[in-house]
Amino acid sequence: MIAEILCVGTELLMGQVLNTNAQFISRRLSALGISQYHQTVVGDNAERLEEAYRLALSRADVVITSGGLGPTVDDITKRVAAKVAGKELVLRPEAEQMVRERFQQYHKHMTMNNMSQAMFTEDTILMLNPNGTAPGAIVPMGEGKVVIHLPGPPYELQPMFIDQVEPWLQKRSGQVLVSRYIRIFGMGESEVDQRLQELEMQSNPSLSPYCSLGEVQLRATACAATKEEALALVLPLVDKVKSILGDVVYAVNEDDRGSLAISAVEALKKAGKTVATAESLTGGLISSTMVEVPGASQVVRGGFVTYQTDTKTILLGVPAETIERCNVVSAEVAMAMAKGAREKLGTDIAVSATGLAGPDGGTPEIPVGTVYLGLATQKGVQAIRLDLAGNRDRIRTLTVKHALDAVRKACLDN
Numbered sequence: 191m192i193a194e195i196l197c198v199g200t201e202l203l204m205g206q207v208l209n210t211n212a213q214f215i216s217r218r219l220s221a222l223g224i225s226q227y228h229q230t231v232v233g234d235n236a237e238r239l240e241e242a243y244r245l246a247l248s249r250a251d252v253v254i255t256s257g258g259l260g261p262t263v264d265d266i267t268k269r270v271a272a273k274v275a276g277k278e279l280v281l282r283p284e285a286e287q288m289v290r291e292r293f294q295q296y297h298k299h300m301t302m303n304n305m306s307q308a309m310f311t312e313d314t315i316l317m318l319n320p321n322g323t324a325p326g327a328i329v330p331m332g333e334g335k336v337v338i339h340l341p342g343p344p345y346e347l348q349p350m351f352i353d354q355v356e357p358w359l360q361k362r363s364g365q366v367l368v369s370r371y372i373r374i375f376g377m378g379e380s381e382v383d384q385r386l387q388e389l390e391m392q393s394n395p396s397l398s399p400y401c402s403l404g405e406v407q408l409r410a411t412a413c414a415a416t417k418e419e420a421l422a423l424v425l426p427l428v429d430k431v432k433s434i435l436g437d438v439v440y441a442v443n444e445d446d447r448g449s450l451a452i453s454a455v456e457a458l459k460k461a462g463k464t465v466a467t468a469e470s471l472t473g474g475l476i477s478s479t480m481v482e483v484p485g486a487s488q489v490v491r492g493g494f495v496t497y498q499t500d501t502k503t504i505l506l507g508v509p510a511e512t513i514e515r516c517n518v519v520s521a522e523v524a525m526a527m528a529k530g531a532r533e534k535l536g537t538d539i540a541v542s543a544t545g546l547a548g549p550d551g552g553t554p555e556i557p558v559g560t561v562y563l564g565l566a567t568q569k570g571v572q573a574i575r576l577d578l579a580g581n582r583d584r585i586r587t588l589t590v591k592h593a594l595d596a597v598r599k600a601c602l603d604n
Contacts, residue, residue, distance in 0.1 A: 191363055193219050193226045194250035196242055198258040198267050199342065200233035211256040211340075211347055217446055218351060220398075221369045222359055223413055224252075234264040243274045247335055252359070257342035259324035261303040267339060268327070272311050275331045279309040285316055285325045292323045317354045322346040328358060352445075365413055368420035370428050371446045372408040373453075375595050376438040382406050385434050395423045397431070404588050407446065440598060450594040451479045457601035458489035463538035465597055467493035468506055468531035470518070470544040471561065472586055476593045491535045496527065502544075506530030519545050521562050521573035528564030529571050539600050540566040541593045545576070547585040561589050565596050569603075 195215050201207045212229055219226055228249065232242045246253045258267030272279050285308035293300040307324050310316065317326035324341040331337055338355060340347045360366065374382060379401050383390070386408075390397045395412035408431060412423035432439050441448040458465055467477040467490075477493035480486050494505050499518050502508040508526040516522040524544050532540035545561030552558035561576040576592055578585045 191224050191252065191359070192250045193224050193252040193254060194246040195226065195229045196246055196253055196255045197229070197231045198234065198239060198255055199231075200235075200264075202231050202257075203233050210344055211342070214344065214348055215254055215256070215340075215351065218356065221367065221409065221411065221446075222356065222363070223365070223367045223411065224359065224363070226250075234258065234266060236266050236270050239266060239270045240274060243271060243337070247274070247331060247337075251334065252336055252338060253331075254338045254340065254355075256340045256347055259307060259326070259339060259341050261301075261306050261323075265306070268310065268329075271329055271331075271337050271339070275311065275329065275337075277311040277313075280312055281305065281308055282310050282314070282316060284318070285310060288318045288325055289323055292319070296323075315358075317350055319346055319350060321349060326350050326354070328355075366415065366417050366420050367411055367413050368417060368424050369409055369411040369444070370424055371441075371443045371448060372410060372428060372431055372439055373441040373443070373448050373450075374406040374408070374435065374438050375404065375440050375450060375591060377406065377435065379406050382408075382435065386431065389427065389430060389434075392427075395427045397427065403584065404591050405450075409446070437599065437602070440595065449483075450591050450598070451483050454594040454598045454601075455480055455483040455486050455489060457598045458539075459485070461538075461601040463601055464489050464491045466491050466531040466535040466537040466540040467593075468527040468540060468542035468564070469493065469495050470497055470502070470527075470542075471547045472543050472589055472593075473497055475586060475590045476541065476543065479590055479594065491537050494527075494531055494534075502527060506534070517556065519556050519560055519562060521564075521575065524562035524564035524573050525566070525571045526564070528566035532566040538568060539597060540564075541597050542566075543589050543593055545578075545585075545589065547582045547589075549582060559585055561585070561592075563589075563593055563596055565600060567600050567603075 195212050197212055202209050230242050232239050255267050258265045289308050310327050313330050315328040319325050327339040329337045398409045400407045410424050410427045412420040414420040441453045469476055474495045480490050496502040496505050503510050506527050507530045512522050524542050527542035528540045542564035546552055546558045548558035559578040563574040565572050578588050
């Protein structure tokens with residue numbers, strides 16, 4: 191099966207909106223073992239959209255669209271697809287009911303143009319939308335080909351794709367693919383590749399690497415007639431990877447939505463421990479990243495943002511003499527910050543961060559990118575030096591990731 195992604199919206203062409211939908215759909219299609227060779231972004235122009243449809247259908251079995259399902263005059267995605275199929279849009283009662291119920295749920299007035307969101311061809315398979323007013327659709331286009339319409343907002347598109355599109359695609363493909371996503375922090379892509387070369391040369395199960403800032407992700411995938419057979423292929427591969435790489439593997443997930451924050455929070459819960467933060471250059475990012483995880487309130491007790499030098503003394507009790515003698519960017523200050531946070535909030539673990547994110551302020555002795563983490567536990571206090579590079583955002587983001595990984599590992603060190 192070959193799929194093609196067609197994202198509709200002038201705002202995408204103008205750069206007003208980041209096209210994260212194409213990235214998400216691409217990842218999910220790859221996990222399903224569905225090939226894709228082209229992606230297209232087209233504006234809200236009927237003539238150009240019709241041309242894009244015809245070209246995509248000439249080279250793909252499934253064309254997946256995002257956007258253009260709203261009630262306004264520039265929402266033309268369904269109308270143009272119906273024209274290409276030689277069919278008429280009609281009001282579908284079940285779609286109309288869903289649209290009306292959603293407006294009632296949102297306590298909003300529904301105008302008549304919203305009924306256009308319930309207009310589909312008669313042979314369309316409807317996909318009701320629990321997160322918005324625009325139903326999705328699977329539209330037969332003839333010769334065994336289909337167009338799948340998805341809404342534009344990611345919080346609507348993603349659950350609709352996972353819950354409704356993926357089962358339909360799997361049934362149509364006649365095979366079962368099972369994937370596990372192996373997330374790695376603390377080892378570079380080159381070293382991961384070198385250690386796993388033999389495993390990466392396999393075809394079923396397969397092992398594919400992907401990279402993000404400071405992290406490597408591996409997708410282990412197996413194809414078989416049943417889910418049980420596929421699992422029997424993929425799980426031993428995951429175990430081999432973990433055995434080879436060790437504790438730099440911080441999570442193994444059934445989808446690609448894991449993160450260091452999730453792993454840190456889950457590790458805290460499993461260990462029955464609480465954490466506090468003390469942050470300088472990250473300005474609260476460590477704690478805010480953790481509290482984005484549902485259930486973090488069980489383990490994240492609180493944090494201190496001590497951005498200026500004297501606040502480290504006022505709020506955390508870091509001796510002014512230590513700051514004067516050792517410099518605010520030092521192992522000693524990082525440890526004192528973590529120790530103070532743990533004592534004041536009575537937590538099992540505290541993590542701190544002090545450093546230079548730039549672009550100014552560096553010296554030959556302490557260049558921009560020098561960061562110290564402090565980690566305080568029941569066993570004592572330690573400092574971790576990080577020599578980071580890049581712009582301010584990169585340094586701060588990597589600092590957060592290292593801090594979360596330090597918390598995760600502290601939970602494992604019982």
